[in-house]
Amino acid sequence: MGKERSEKEKVGGGEHNKRNMFVSCVVMNSCAAELKLVLTALLVLCSIATLFQILPSRFAISASDLRFCISRITTTTTTTTTTTISPLNSTTTTTTTIAPLNSTTTTIPLTPSPPSAQKDQVADNGVIKRVFNPYGSAAYNFITMGAYRGGHNTFAIIGLASKPLLLYSTPTYQCEWVPESSSASNSTFSTVSYRILPDWGYGRVYTVVVVNCTFSEAVNGENSGGKLFLEASTSGGGDKNLNITDRFEVLNESPGDLNMSLFSSKPKYDYLYCGSPLYGGLSPQRVREWIAYHVRLFGERSHFVIHDAGGVHEEVLEVLKPWMELGYVTLQDVKEQERFDGYYHNQFMVVNDCLHRYKFMAKWMFFFDVDEYIYLPPKNTIKSVLDSLSGYTQFTFEQMPMSSKLCLSADYGRYYRKWGIEKLVYRDVKRGIRRDRKYAIQPRNVFATGVHMSQNFAGKTTYKTEGKIKYFHYHGTIAQRREPCRNLLNVTEINFENVPYVLDTTMRDLAWSVKKFELKTIGPKLQNTRQ
């Protein structure tokens, strides 16, 4: 990668340890499934061994090349596999050892023979022909998160791809549709297939890819079922001699399952929230306030998709549960993506998955964070605002940054019982700073999205939303488990740590009605939630 990037720890952004994630996968499997996997893995390896007896030895598979075969097996078992492959007729031994990062090691020998590593050769004219022997694998070609139909003949596949592959090579992607019944018709290939890289050049080992595949005519038009395959070609990225195409199933439509009317019907929801992955030690009380506030704001025809990258611990799940039971919240557990080193919990992949997964289920989609509160000035409703913006595919709105520690002296002795939006009442009014904006889209016109805006959509965008909609941002409060109030003030203006603040009780004034709404809707069950 031409440019190395160093990441700064986000201030107050939580003490999440990214490295802890790899523990999760192993724990999930039941013992029975594990045993079966181990046994079947051995079967496969033996089958391969048998196969090798038949193949001429110079076509044999290198042990190091089997790494990935084994890696898949190891992922789903708690034992460690060491593979020793002895040569049939060469003097070279090559071994791949795969150790899950948190367990002890056992060793299982294998049989297939690797080829001898190639050796340097001296030509007749004295020239030394040097050879370069490659081993193992350092990154997957493609990792799928989701694949979604976008209409009668078009699909989107969301995943990660190797970043240097995309930076230095031109991998290509194509879709193939295979009908369920082989008698029906032959498989067809997409005529237009392009990739979108929505993450602004971020990414580390992996970067986010949205593949858009369009076929020349409707696929599965008879609703008889079929499968979508993605073909991902490296175009010589890791080895200029080879164009390697991995072909794999990404979507399976069972006969009768497809409802084409979905794409033209009125969506189920008016407003859908797509959250970035949550991680770290989140405050249950802050999350409780946030969800109650926004369910009240967006109303009955709204839905919230929360993505858990490790932040939704037991206490946070408790405050979400009542809203999940009422159908307001869907929780997506995306912890598994932590295996793959991308940008910031792979947030660009997660929001794009959300976009395409719920594309036809909502008229408007909002993208903002759980320390941010949408605010509509008096005389506006969410409907009136969005109706006035319905000519735009996308609009963005401005930020009101709030202090995460300045509170009112008047609340002294009672602030620990008050809500965050109630007690944090000082607004940062420093000028000349470009502040992030947040945005909403009409998803049917959008092909890929980002964190602060979409850059891939049909239609118009507007930034002129002042006086209609904005958001209050309580940065540094969400991953804070102790009381946020640090300084109690009784002034309307103050310069604190070189930043000018003014008293702003806009949100404080709404807290009472949000509390009332929560009590009315889900009862008192969350009254004893802790910070």
Add this chain to the structure above:
Amino acid sequence: MGKERSEKEKVGGGEHNKRNMFVSCVVMNSCAAELKLVLTALLVLCSIATLFQILPSRFAISASDLRFCISRITTTTTTTTTTTISPLNSTTTTTTTIAPLNSTTTTIPLTPSPPSAQKDQVADNGVIKRVFNPYGSAAYNFITMGAYRGGHNTFAIIGLASKPLLLYSTPTYQCEWVPESSSASNSTFSTVSYRILPDWGYGRVYTVVVVNCTFSEAVNGENSGGKLFLEASTSGGGDKNLNITDRFEVLNESPGDLNMSLFSSKPKYDYLYCGSPLYGGLSPQRVREWIAYHVRLFGERSHFVIHDAGGVHEEVLEVLKPWMELGYVTLQDVKEQERFDGYYHNQFMVVNDCLHRYKFMAKWMFFFDVDEYIYLPPKNTIKSVLDSLSGYTQFTFEQMPMSSKLCLSADYGRYYRKWGIEKLVYRDVKRGIRRDRKYAIQPRNVFATGVHMSQNFAGKTTYKTEGKIKYFHYHGTIAQRREPCRNLLNVTEINFENVPYVLDTTMRDLAWSVKKFELKTIGPKLQNTRQ
């Protein structure tokens, strides 16, 4: 949450992420424990083998994961291989197709069946557990170029590794020595193993690694033969769940082959030239001039190692041949490294291979290019200069930049018969420009090297070589097949294209004696060489 972090570009290279939490389990285990485990596992494997006929086979190795197996097959054959893998009894098909980038395709089917991709699952509490399915491989873990002994108990392995692996993870490297005769003694592991990244943060898909392995005592001390293996561990780089160790042979010492006296004897050569990889349409005449000039300069106890990355075409080979036949030149064909996308024809790998390959064969090693001419001012000889610098492991020397197109009017009508150093006589004297320097080292004290200097050596370095040694640089002449003279001048100073030049006939004055030396040494066979 979800706020994008501001990322700063790092200046320079070699800095890495600090993921030191991953520790290779494999390294920790004693050999005895391992052996026990191997045997136990073997027993288990054999017992289970008999049951395999009965077991269902829906868990099998993913075809895409076999990609690398197949890629190796393709690499070692000249035919093109497309591999189609059909499922045994599952509904999912996964296929890997490998097409060499420049030939037509034939098809060879393989048999192992892929597993179904994992599917998302909805838990009892309504949480959707998302899965991420990885496929294929985008980069090798390690690619070897050479492995060399550096003494009775130490080795250097030179190769390429995946760049994001090194940038975002902390892959580890260890060596294992396995004696030829299994009765002799057990294999031993290196006690100190460290990696040097000599390429200043350059690199693309791959970056250069020099692994230095030192054992606690002499290996192969009895000269009974043995093999060196490198164990390269990913430490979770491409998949945080897995620490994958590829183990492969890098060096093979046959019984009786080792000559330990090599490391303490007087080297065969006084001066050895290590060239960067040559590529492009080089001018045979320029190369002819360069080699004649430097053989004369460095004398009988010198040797030149030329690396061909595609630049040594038939006509260039012709002008090198006479010197190869006299033993002055070794030509290394390194074209195969072009398969692996690194920095500038992987030049940092090539010079490090040269360093370690010839470490004990020369007292001094020089690193400069074939458009550069070493110059010693009058009253200096190469011996007197290097003797005066013998207290230094490394010295660098300054550049005299020469115009690649300004010639003398006096040469009008005859310049196409004159040599480059003879007719290109205007020196760039622009001030305030930092110009590259070139360098020489005493290789026995050097662990890794670069293009403009080494940063990994024992001992001292000096830059104070003015008046002793410098080099004339004819930039832009070497890959130029037509006549370089474009402007004929009869002045001693000129401003040309905003650059001041002065007449400098230092090299011109030497041309006659170089021509005479060439004729005397190899005869007239190169007299008709073309530009």
